[in-house]
Amino acid sequence: MKRTGPHHTLIAAVRTFVKKRALLRPNQQVIAAVSGGADSMVMLHVLMELQRLWKLRIIVAHVNFSLRGKESDGDERFVHSAAGRLGLPFYSMRVDAAAEAARSKCSVQEAARDLRYAFFESLRQSLGADLIATAHHADDNTETMLINLLRGSGVDGLAGIPPKRGAVIRPLLCVTRQMIEEFAEERKIRFRNDSSNGTDDYTRNLLRRRIVPTLMRRVNPSLHSTMMQEAETFRTMAEFLRGVTDRSFRECVTGTSVMLEPFRRLHLFLQQSVMHRMLNETGIETTAAAITAVTELAGRQKGTVVELPGGWCAERTADRILLRNSGNAAPFRYELSGPGTVTGESFTLTLSKGKARRNKRTDGSSMEYVDAARITFPVTVRSWQSGDRFQPLGMTGRRKLSDLFSGLKMTEQEKHRVPVVECSGNIVWVAGVRLDERYKLTDSTTAVYTLTVHHHGKKDGRR
Missing domain, CATH: 3.30.465.60 (Uridine Diphospho-n-acetylenolpyruvylglucosamine Reductase; domain 3)
Structure with a gap:
């Protein structure tokens, strides 16, 4: 079939954007975050096109948020089948986003976002992958900038969605939703429709369905292009101001x-x-x-x-x-019956299968590896309790957590927000602080679990 029109336009735009932003390097392993919708399915096919140029190794990852019953399950099966047809490895995680939102006292969208990124990062670490690719595009950037403007999130918020943040890249950020849909139609790419996108229940949907089309019709037909240019200006400004703010912060804050x-x-x-x-x-x-x-x-x-x-x-x-x-965080306690994720009021913690790495004594690390043979389920994730003791990595004797916290000069509020991972009555990991010596990897380790913790920060329109 002769490929013209949307195919050449979109592929060329993405290729130029990826090169200009240095989003990819040869021989990298990339996790493609695929929901099954048009955006992520097109991104997956674009990555397959770019695979030849950069010799990429692509992995497909999907999160089932259990928000739409059989429809959500159908999305998972659809993405699994698509990965199989393309000959790509597939990984998925099933979570109850609504329950996590209730537990963490945030919106379902915020809980889903935290769970999603925590899973992708955990998978990236366990597989030793280089990057996570998400399908955010120019329309998403416009919506994010408007949300941040309405919420008053400052220059950083007006910088929109960054093409790259850490290990996360957005190769489709340079193209619009219309270009993506035209590409999908021309290439006959199958995708799933999310029924929740057809309502105005969420702020982003309201902007997408009513406000942005009105602005494009009455104010600026090239709104998405303009917003991308403005985002770049604000991003440059934010980088400059960040340096100035850093110096002022060091001078003023203790x-x-x-x-x-x-x-x-x-x-x-x-x-x-x-x-x-x-x-x-x-x-x-x-x-x-x-x-x-x-x-x-x-x-x-x-x-x-x-x-x-x-x-x-x-x-x-x-x-x-x-x-x-005015007070400490409320006590918490969750259980994992197998690999999975729990989200508390101030953290998201994931336990997943991993690859063998050496343990290093790294206080403050957000990730650790443990000997899977030492772990029995259920695994408990709970708040610190008075009298807790464990054997810190690198030490022979047991130590009180209270003494460890005091040595790190942690406040009472910080102590009560630290997740403690427990197995069979023994502390495995004081999350983000120290691993227990008894669960470290050894020369005889044959299977590994990866533990990661993400502490929640600002909740705004960032993607």
Whole structure:
């Protein structure tokens, strides 16, 4: 069949974009995040085209969020079948996104996003893959920028969806949904339709179905192209400001307090940038109202207190602005009957099959490897308890977790947010802090589990 029109336009655009942004290098292993919809199915076929140019090794990954019953199960079977026809390895994970959202007290969309990326990153680590490719396109970028603008997320939010963040790449970011649909029609690429996309129940759907089409019809027919250009401008601006903010942050911030003397010397924009970063790193929702209120404390009387989301408050003392939490996080306890993911109020933790790697004593690591022969299910993921003891990696004796936390100068709030992974009554991993010596990999290890933890930060329109 002679290939013309949308095929040449889309493939050429993506190839140019990938080269310009240096998204791919020869011989890399890429995990394609495929939902079964038109966007991800087209991305999968585009990656197969690019495979010849970069000699890529492609893996297909899918998450079943259990949100649409038999329809969700059908999506999983469809993607599995598509991977089989293309001769590609397939991995999937089934989760209850609605239940996770209820447990973590966030929207279903936010819970699904955290679960999705946690699974892909865990899979990438366990397989030793280089990259994760998602099918975000120019329309998604426009919607994200508008959402962030409406929520007041600052310059970083207006930078839209980055072509690359860490190991995640977005090769279709340069093309529109219309181009993707035309490509799918020309190449006769089969895909699944998500029935929830046909409603205005979600903010993104409302923008996609009503607001953006109106803006394109009445204001700017080239809206997506304009927004991509603006995103690049804001991205460059954000990178510059990040460097300036870093210096100011180091000068003003100690722990969860801002020293007033150096803070007052800053321009108002930098003051707000420092506060934005401080709130974000503390895990407080970074709304425009919260940033403004905390920044203005510098000019208020000593003893003035501003209430913040999540039980936090900011207090103006004699020489600083101090953030404090009115209480510790509620105790939590989850069980894994096999490899899978749990999401708490402040974290997402995944246990998955992995490949053998050496254990290194890396305090603060978000990933660890354990000897699968030492693990028996169910595995418990719970909050720290008084009296907890374990054998830290590299040590011969047991140690109290309270002593370990004190040595790391952790606050009470931080201690109560750390997930503890337990198996048969023994602590396996103090997540993000230290592995237990008894579960490390040895020369006799034949099977491995990978443990990863992702601590939730700002919840905004980032993708």
